[in-house]
Amino acid sequence: MRKKIVAGNWKMNKNSSETADLLTQLTGTLPNTTAEVMVAPTFVNLALAVKQMAGSSVEVVAQNMHFAQSGAYTGEISSNMLQSIGIETVILGHSERRAYFGEDDALLAKKVDAAMDADMRVIFCFGEELQDRKAGDHFKVVENQLKNGLFHLETTQWKKIVLAYEPVWAIGTGETASPDQAQEMHAFIRKTIAEAYDQETAQVVTILYGGSVKPANANEIFSKPDVDGGLIGGAALNAEDFAAIVAAI
Ligand code: PGA
Numbered sequence: 001m002r003k004k005i006v007a008g009n010w011k012m013n014k015n016s017s018e019t020a021d022l023l024t025q026l027t028g029t030l031p032n033t034t035a036e037v038m039v040a041p042t043f044v045n046l047a048l049a050v051k052q053m054a055g056s057s058v059e060v061v062a063q064n065m066h067f068a069q070s071g072a073y074t075g076e077i078s079s080n081m082l083q084s085i086g087i088e089t090v091i092l093g094h095s096e097r098r099a100y101f102g103e104d105d106a107l108l109a110k111k112v113d114a115a116m117d118a119d120m121r122v123i124f125c126f127g128e129e130l131q132d133r134k135a136g137d138h139f140k141v142v143e144n145q146l147k148n149g150l151f152h153l154e155t156t157q158w159k160k161i162v163l164a165y166e167p168v169w170a171i172g173t174g175e176t177a178s179p180d181q182a183q184e185m186h187a188f189i190r191k192t193i194a195e196a197y198d199q200e201t202a203q204v205v206t207i208l209y210g211g212s213v214k215p216a217n218a219n220e221i222f223s224k225p226d227v228d229g230g231l232i233g234g235a236a237l238n239a240e241d242f243a244a245i246v247a248a249i
Contacts (some may be wrong), residue, residue, distance in 0.1 A: 004035035005229040008236025019045040025239035035249045036051040050086040051091035061089040067110040079118035105148030130169035176191040215244035227228025
């Protein structure tokens with residue numbers, strides 16, 4: 001059985017008191033579930049979030065990290081720093097990191113390696129842009145992102161990898177991939193992993209869908225056989241909406 005996960009990516013939203021408030025609301029609203037539930041506040045609020053959620057089943061995760069352990073990298077945060085406050089999972093490769101901060105596949109491969117060295121879990125994001133899909137290149141683009149970012153890993157390291165397919169054209173736009181488009185791509189991702197590794201690795205890895213998942217469409221998207229949950233942006237900033245999406249899994 002694959003792990004089901006619903007993760008909220010708060011992006012650059014919520015100051016300290018707002019973070020504490022939203023976590024309090026979530027604690028009162030989230031349904032019981034066998035799925036893993038995660039929230040990713042900003043770096044400055046991670047420590048308070050870890051403290052506040054101690055003893056709950058909600059895991060606090062980071063939105064990014066640097067590949068080095070320490071050193072002259074002004075403004076950056078390392079795996080060691082995250083782990084020292086109780087963070088064991090990091091989102092890497094989000095399309096906003098790729099688009100606005102120049103993170104390319106080669107850099108992401110180094111970040112993935114840093115996470116593996118630290119025995120952290122990675123939620124690895126990837127997905128095509130609208131122009132890729134229009135040109136019919138979406139499978140090729142996704143295959144390359146996987147190859148360049150992850151396929152240097154050993155088979156055993158895949159137990160620390162969660163995938164998040166996020167078509168860039170669906171992020172924050174209100175436009176979602178149709179459940180069939182999501183299923184089609186998730187099945188392709190599994191096939192690609194099976195070819196590079198083996199069937200078991202492909203069948204065991206959790207693949208999340210991300211991009212305008214809302215309470216209204218979560219059920220249908222999550223009903224697809226190769227969709228194991230969601231990475232939620234906008235809707236994760238509202239406790240009731242996030243709780244409804246968790247209920248849908
Ligand atoms: P969205 O963001 O749900 O607001 O589209 C998803 C994401 O960026 O992970």
